[in-house]
Amino acid sequence: MRPILMKGHERPLTFLKYNRDGDLLFSCAKDHNPTVWFADNGERLGTYRGHNGAVWCCDVSKDSGRLITGSADQTAMLWNVQTGQQLFTFNFDSPARSVDFAVGDKLAVITTDPFMELPSAIHVKRIAKDPSEQTGESVLLIKGPQGRINRAIWGPLNRTIISAGEDAIIRVWDSETGKLLKESDKESGHKKTVTSLAKSADGSHFLTGSLDKSARLWDTRTLTLIKTYVTERPVNAVAMSPLLDHVVLGGGQDASAVTTTDHRAGKFEAKFYDKILQEEIGGVKGHFGPINALAFNPDGKSFSSGGEDGYVRLHHFDPDYFNIKI
């Protein structure tokens, strides 16, 4: 395959997200402008101007009308996807790390980093249909986990919130009361910071990637460990194919060590694993730095990766990808 290279960001990529129809690709980077691209040919549609810090995460509503972004400038912003217009700004006292719309797009979960003696927190905000009625009030505020929370997502039927972060423990919270329901145990869980978390297409299981050089597959309801994928590099990003039983892990050596070693030693490929057999299928090379973000097109026929090198690489699979046998 010949990937499409998109060089719209001047700083390392942090997050990638497709909309539900799979025709738009949203990219976040440490420069301050989240960008939207056409997912078929990689043409830039627009940028969302207004943040004043690195943008860590974004999510798009199901109807592709609203975009929410979380940034290190201690805000999360709501945007009109079509025009790039700012609709609302949620102000926090610490950087916003992760954002996720609930099913139905009426709620959003936003996590904030520990900062200036403030602990990390998970905020649940109500998203109004009419942006003029939007308020910044939190419906729920969860505190407790030590260290940064790198990712928080909604569980099935919005009943739970799943969070993971620096303390390597995956937690399931009740999204109404804020009570801690489940915790991954130390034995089977990750040993180092969990960097990324991705739900399967049906939400029945999710994948976490960690700096302990492994990715783990968990059952969403029971939080039991299903599979472990072991690799030889820290995992910064994970994605699951909605079409085939494949998972993709991206990562590479620490960004600070990249210039001191040969690029072959960095292991910057996106690695494909068989979801069930846990065996490596192959690697896709190309980035000149660690991969920070991965996303699968909802049709499963293309995926994109964003790297520390500032490039988004959009890969449309060759036909023979769809009948790979182990």
Place this chain on the structure above:
Amino acid sequence: MAHQGEPAKLRWGELEEDDGEDLDFLLPPRQVIGPDENGIKKVIEYKFDDDGNKVKITTTTRTRKLANARLSKRAVERRSWPKFGDAVHEDVGSRLTMVSTEEILLERPKPLGSKTEEPKTAGDPLAQFQKGAVLMVCRTCGKKGDHWTSRCPYKDLAPPSEGFVDKPAASDGAAAAAGATKGAYVPPGMRAGAERTTGSDMRRRNDENSVRVTNLSEDTREPDLLELFRPFGPVSRVYVAIDQKTGMSRGFGFVNFVSREDAQRAINKLNGYGYDNLILRVEWATPRAN
């Protein structure tokens, strides 16, 4: 307008003057017929060829609908959204989106099947190969699927392979000098009668009783080699070649023994020995050509 009446009588001078599109108004208009229900469209055009003759061109095309191109209505709508933000004032030359010039393949980690075979081979190597015994070829007698090279019953009968032959450095050099043809250049140090104490001494120090081990697995490190070779006698040096860029083993190494007999025994025993699923090749380290 005067031209239109007599287009055939154009003078070449005029042609030269206004070549190109200016003449197009002389031609009958472009006709488009279709597309009909089969998607067939006919386009009739007229143009002047190089000699100034009028040519009629009929292009027939058939448009076929692709069955799988399924796009949601809203996705199609989004296609025509105007650009916004920084994308509005994009330079034509900025080329933010490029197609990679390099063909990227999904690289398979290992050849098919090799991974699944590993545990089986480790468990019972002979039983595994009894069925598809082609893989086991004795390099001494050439028999297939009967025994490993190191267990060859005809080992003593067969002429020793070049790996087993001990070539003393001094006699080798002399032979080379003697065998050299008349005209060929022989360096002073190699000429008959020359003192070559320093050269051979230096080489002796580095290469004495040095055994080269090749076809090592990538995971093999120096301590592993030491463990493998120490039973044969005292070892003075172990070295595994490491690729400086990747930090991976390059698949060969050297072991220096204190005594030559130990080295020979190690070669006899370990050449063809299965180690980490690879068959080791152990031989005397031949000095470099230069």
